[in-house]
Amino acid sequence: MxxxxxxxxxxxxxxxxxxxxxxxxxxxxxxxxxxxxxxxxxxxxxxxxxxxxxxxxxxxxxxxxxxxxxxxxxxxxxxxFNGGEYSWDIGTAGSTIMMAQTLLPLACFARKPSKFRLEGGLFQDFAPSAYHMKFVLLPFLKQMGVQVEFDIIRPGYVPRGGGIIEVRVEPAGKLKPLNLNEQGEIFSIKGIALSSHLKEKRVSQRMAEECRKVLGSYGYKAEIEKIEDESSLQGGAALAIYAGTSLGNWIGSDRAGRPGRSSESIGRYVAERFIEDVRTGAAVDRYVADQLIIYAGLAEGVTRYSVPRITEHVETNLWLVEEFLGAKTKINGNLLEIEGIGFT
Incomplete structure (x- = not known):
């Protein structure tokens, strides 16, 4: 044990x-x-x-x-795990995205395809957002051989939850390592400004405008899609941006709305955190930094990538792959090195 x-x-x-x-x-x-x-x-x-x-x-x-x-x-x-179709309701606004990220490694090594339908929160503080998973994490995992289709069926926010995502995963076999030492040049910034039942307050527009304004002050342009949703169980909002680089990397930033948090403050926060991570020169953002570690530990070969900073979450996931998998890990400055076990 x-x-x-x-x-x-x-x-x-x-x-x-x-x-x-x-x-x-x-x-x-x-x-x-x-x-x-x-x-x-x-x-x-x-x-x-x-x-x-x-x-x-x-x-x-x-x-x-x-x-x-x-x-x-x-x-x-x-x-x-053999694969198959499953549906779970967290019953609160707890994060469906954290749940999906936990179940995904099992589905990667299942004997047949998997489909998960998860209900709960999609956008909240202290948890990855649905957009970040879809547009930042999953493109990296695709490079490792993980094939995932990810759909947002209905947004869900604190406190009621009720958001729904569907995740379909093909068995991957052995995962390939990543080698992401450098960031590359930012060539495209896109984003989504989502609001639910807040059309009259122009929340999506205001978040997007402020975010573009701040990014523009640093010389960046962004294409931000505005979505005004009426399907969620309550009012809520979220803003996410994500950028591709010349070396095939992705960097993102996001923030959920909540009572007392203005649309403009959300726009500024997302843009400023994005700029902070870009200026470090790291190949990944502060969120993907810890999310890739489990997959690197399972992959065949050595994964290397630079991160904006070493966080508690990074240290925790490195510790877990060492304890469970026997993977060898190193931290050299802001460069992580994980020798995977080639799990099948």
Whole structure:
């Protein structure tokens, strides 16, 4: 049995999610202790619990003590994930994107194609956005051999959730490593300014205009599509931009709306964070920096890529691939090096 301290490193729900996913891939029993011990609401939250239950269902496993608030669980997978169609509702505005990113590695190594329909939050603070996953993370994973179709069926926001995504994944076999030492020149910036039930306040227009204004002050132009949605369960907004580079890399930035956060402040935030990451010269943005590590650990060969900064999430995911996979990792300045195990 592998024992993982859920309070180590970032101490976040990421430890629970990826630990259960990697245990499912490897067919190993795990115990996770001190789950989110340092957080305001320690233990499992609804979104973490749903991931555990999904992995249990996919791999015909057994889990003990899995309930909201649990600070320790034991999980034993029953076998490799075969693929197929599944649907889960988190039941809150918890992140469907974090859930999708957890289940995706299992689908990559399934015996047949997979389809997931997930309901919950799509745009919120402290979680990747649906647009960032679709337009930034997935193009990198495509380079590694991961084939994913990702559709936003309905936006979902805090507090009601109710957003829906559909994810279709083809089995990948062995993953290929990445070699992304340099950023390259920014040649195209695109984006999406989404608002739901806020047409009269011109939220999409205002976010897009402010973002373009700030980017323009640094010499960049952006094409930002404005979407005025009426399908979500509540009012909400999100802005995302993403840029391609001459070396085939992608860099993104995004922010969700919330009460008291002006459209203009969202536009400025997204543009300024994008500029911050671009100015580091890193090949990836601050979000993809940790999201690629699991795939690099599973790939065949050495993955190298430069990141804007070494964050707790980067350190946490490096620790997890070392603990579970035995992958060798190095940090040299802002360059990550991960020697994958060639998992199949």
């Amino acid at each position: 592998i024992t993982i301290d859920g309070a180590a490193k970032s101490g976040s729900g990421t430890i629970v999610r990826y630990s259960v996913a990697l245990a499912s891939l490897l067919g190993k029993e795990i115990r996770i202790e001190n789950i989110r011990a340092g957080r305001d609401k320690p233990g499992l939250r609804a979104q973490h619990l749903k991931v555990v239950q999904a992995c249990q269902e996919m791999c015909r496993g057994v889990v003990e003590n899995a309930s909201v608030g649990s600070k320790e669980i034991t999980y034993t997978p029953g076998g490799r």
